[in-house]
Amino acid sequence: MDSKGPALYAAGSSADMSRSEEESLVDGPLISADALHSAIRREFQAIPTPCHAGVLSLLHVVYVVLSVCVAVLCVLELGQQEVCMNILGNVQGDSVIVFGKVCVWVLVLLFTGCVQHHHSQARSKGYLRFYRQMQGVKHLPLTVHSAGNVLLLVVLAARLSQAVQTYMLLSILAVELLVALPCLLYYTVQVMRFNRERPAPDVSQEEHSHNYSITSLPTETGFREGSSLEEVVEKQADLIEYLKQHNILLSKRLLNLTAQH
Structure with missing residues (x-):
């Protein structure tokens, strides 16, 4: 009986010490919400794709301008043929335009893959709303250029006259530029605004609005009517x-x- 007493006393004292340590941890200073939000803002990583979109837009404009020059001077033979022979060699002007079109399409494909990678990272960090907002915009340039490639194949397969084929080719390139370029500019503006605002993740924004606004809606983590x-x-x-x-x-x-x- 006497041997059990000290053991029970030691066990009770160790339990009291562990309980006191836990209570001290619970009663310690809590991290404020502002400190957590500031930490999240410091951990924010900007999306670097606006620079890529600007370079791609510039290359697209340069390609269309050069294609028009090659088509007018070399294909339609409205310029000096000797200059075209010295620059292009034995390659025909329309072939150069088609090869350039393939190169631009490959660049757009690489750009789309890069954008998808960075936006997926932003999505994994809680920016689902921004990810969905840019879902259709980021794939539109590739869709436009792919549709242009299909129309280009149809024009080449139709075996039209040289002048008609050249004008059709330039029309396809012009439509691509008029559709894809504003899309890239809009995408660049939206991503730059997102990087400048450095917003908190969607869950943090909903929790913050729910805490400081009486009329705010709860976070949409469950099933809602109409969803x-x-x-x-x-x-x-x-x-x-x-x-x-x-x-x-x-x-x-x-x-x-x-x-x-």
């Missing part, structure tokens, strides 16, 4: 991915505060 099941599943998956990243950020903040104290 599809695929949309709900997508939102929940993005929310889970964001919460993983958010927990990593909170762990880093806690370790930094622990090291400071």
Whole structure:
């Protein structure tokens, strides 16, 4: 009986000490919401694709201008043939335009893949609203150029006269430029605005508006009337991915505060 007493006393004292440590951790200073939001804003990574979109737009304009010059001077033979022979050699002018069209399409394809990669990273960090907003815009240039390639193949397969074929080719290039260039400019403006505002993730914005606004709606993590099941599943998956990243950020903040104290 006497041997059990000290053991029980030691176990009780160790339990009291662990409980006191837990209570001290709970009663310790909590991290404010402003500190967390500021940490999230510091962790914000800008999307670097506006520079790529600007370079692609410039190359597209240069290609169309050079194609018009080659078509007028070399294909339609309205210029000096000796200059065209010295520059192009034995390659025909319309073939040069087609080869250039393929190169531009490859650049647009690489640009679309790069944009998809960076936007997927932004989506995994909780920016689902921005991801959906730019979903159709970022794929539109590739769709336009692919449709132009189909029309170009139809024109080449029709075996029209040289003049008609050249005018049709220039018309396709002009329509592509008039549609794809404004799309790239709009995309550039939207991404630059997103990078300048450095917004918090969607969940943080909804929580902030829900805390400080009485009339705010709750976060859309469950099924709502009028919403599809695929949309709900997508939102929940993005929310889970964001919460993983958010927990990593909170762990880093806690370790930094622990090291400071």
